[in-house]
Amino acid sequence: MAVSKEAKAKNKAFFSDWLKYQFKEMRKNGGLYLFMLPYLLIFVTFTVLPVIVAIYFSFTYFNVLEPPQWTGFENYIRLFTADDLFMTAFKNTMFFAVIIGPGGYLLSLFFAWLINELSRRARVIMTIFYYAPSLASALPIWKIIFSSDQYGLLNGFLMNTGITYTNIKWLEDVNYIVPCCLFVILWGSLGTSFLTFIAGLQNVDRTLYEAGAIDGVKNRWQELWYITLPYMKPQLMFGAVMSITGAFSVGGAITNLVGYPSQDYVAHTLIHHMEDYANQRMELGYACAITVLLFLLQLVTNKIIKRLLSKVGE
Amino acid sequence: MAKKLSRSGAGNFLGIAFLCVIAVLMVLPMVYAVGNSFKPMDELFKFPPTILPRRWVTTNYTDLFVLMGNSWVPFSRYFFNTIFITSVGTFGQIVCCSLCAYPLAMYNFPGRKMISGMIVTALMFNGTVLWLPLFMIKAGLGMIDTYWAIIIPTFGSSMGMYLMQQFMSQIPKSLVEAARIDGAGSFKIFWTIVLPQVKSAWLTLMIFSVQGLWNTGASVFIQSESLKTLPYALSQIVSTGIARQGVANAISVIMMAVPITTFIISQSNIIETMATSGMKD
Known part of the structure; x- marks a missing residue:
């Protein structure tokens, strides 16, 4: 038990070091993120987000007029059975x-x-x-x-x-x-x-x-x-x-x-x-x-x- | 040593003959469209039909402008809409993709692998499939029924980004290193060293983007008649029936001329770019 705790602490220290290093790297390269900002913003909005939106609504009943209702896997079951x-x-x-x-x-x-x-x-x-x-x-x-x-x-x-x-x-x-x-x-x-x-x-x-x-x-x-x-x-x-x-x-x-x-x-x-x-x-x-x-x-x-x-x- | 190895003369001849026959079949529909667009009305409905007109007339093209000049929304408006969407969309895509490809291809920084991975994954599905959630998002952003519903998403094209990144990673890193030692900032390196070297990739992005945008019907995202595009006008004219068939053919020809011409002009640059497009598993 004590060993694992120690290992955990070590891991944690290692992780925080890693995180610190990553942050340092990010700060050093800060300007580079500005280059990517416009593209990434649009990419996330029109390529990544649609996938998430589709997955969310696929578990609901939604007819535009009423707010969506959570229905679980009902849509998928209906697709394959009815x-x-x-x-x-x-x-x-x-x-x-x-x-x-x-x-x-x-x-x-x-x-x-x-x-x-x-x-x-x-x-x-x-x-x-x-x-x-x-x-x-x-x-x-x-x-x-x-x-x-x-x-x-x-x-x-x-x-x-x-x-x-x-x-x-x-x-x-x-x-x-x-x-x-x-x-x-x-x-x-x-x-x-x-x-x-x-x-x-x-x-x-x-x-x-x-x-x-x-x-x-x-x-x-x-x-x-x-x-x-x-x-x-x-x-x-x-x-x-x-x-x-x-x-x-x-x-x-x-x-x-x-x-x-x-x-x-x-x-x-x-x-x-x-x-x-x-x-x-x-x-x-x-x-x-x-x-x-x-x-x-x-x-x-x-x-x-x-x-x-x-x-x-x- | 022989220039060509393990080739038989008969095989070469058969290959070339076969290629030529299929090539004729490939372009036949387009030749037929051009032929039809120069046919007078009576020749469009003649049995047996011919591919090229016996008497060449340009009335279909002049009719097109007269007809559309008198319509509720003038034809020039559809033309303008398509040109506006195509040019702004293409320009923005090239700018956004070049800017974003530069750090991804040239530097190492946290998040680089993840972003590249996301872009490659995005190549594996396409926007047609995500049409409905896209509509919801565009509606949420108030973009429906504006040009921007078509234009802005093309700025974030995964295909354009992927090609640009692949092409940029070919530029020798030593060039960038040398400039950095000389004290150039990352933007200066981008502007003076990287950008001039990726002209081929620009042209390729231009072709793909022009091809997509020029043909966009935009019927779901744009409802106002005055914002509709050329392909939409074409589909309206075709659906009005037989009397307009000559004019419909004239529009078809105009529609296909633009992407084909741009491709012919820039084809060697495109081939150069596509050579770098390979995926390492």
Whole structure:
């Protein structure tokens, strides 16, 4: 007992010394905190605080008119047991994420890798061509391409060449809505991660390839797996974070394309479900529970994928 | 030693051919939008549809200004709103991120690790998801229905901050040390040594920020018609139906021209910045 007390006192002394040291350091670097103040103030208000607010309200019943009432886990229980549409939205979101996340990521890596083989000038032009779709908010034009009458580009082409004889309602027919959305989103998914890969590939040390050839690397696939990918692991990580974050939040593009609600709710995602409860039904607590769930989904997936990616090239 | 190793000629040719075919498909929708914007009315509804117009006219663009000039809120107003939001937001983001990245990249002080960790974590989720709590906070701060509801949050962009910090940490510490020994204060070092070296990062932040803000519809946070943005005007015109399709295409083209042009101008700087963006687990 006496020993532990002594240890405690020692610890305490150590802790206060540490604290004193930290304060001294903080005072010495006082000016540096001023540099960070504006950014941190805004970052905390608009990035950290929303998470806390969402978590708090997700445990309440809140309809704006009355003050929020604490209801514990009721919202979460209701989500998983009493809300069929939520389960639809959850499944759709997972489906979209599973295709768009890895799909966009692998497409970015694949095209960046092909482009990297080109000469400098050709590489610049190709980078612009492939990156442009993610820059342009081209959803209105896709609506015209997928237009349900014969003046739509796709229907016009199919009917003119005799592949189909009637116009297909691309954005209204439940069989086509999801494929169309996936196609358009994947088209614009060569974004930040694509640029990161282009940059990463350019920076791989050329002499490594020569050394690899001597060590018995036979073809470009082996070269990719054993030399290129391990070398650009940091870029692969960053690209993964960008792809995952984008994959779980595709709601807006879908609404612009097929409207809300989509036919039979085939493209109903968690974002839509959350907006529905926030805007139409004024159940903000419930909407916040969905927000928290989406937030956790993104964070957990990111952590898992990062762990998986650290095994590349081993 | 051969310049390229373990490559087959056939593989190279296939790769290039494949890239070119896909590249055409990638830009086709945008070419189609440009084509449509120069088509006269009768060619927009023609079977079979063509990608480029047979007769090029600029009436869609002139109509746009006439039409919007007569509307309740003049078109120039939407234009001004979007330009104002984009330029102020981008400028503020570059200033805030450069200021904050400087100590994080160059010095060691208590709290540095924690702040960097928070920023990396923030990259892992996005603002779309937090839309509702953001609305509550903005309402609480009285920002709803002002430009600031869109502008201020972009100053605290985690992405911009992360890229700036990564880029700055590449600057040799010896440069900063030398300046410090010569008696320069931390602000002088920031202003004369660090800032001129991160121009590439500025341009990159500019691209990402312009891309985001230029396309912002802002429909939830701004309700007054006179404060609404260009993408909102576009969606209104598109929803008025067939008669306005040519004009809608003209706006689409204007909307996509700005981010694409800025990217083309600054692409080499952006690639340079993205090379430093890698994450060490």
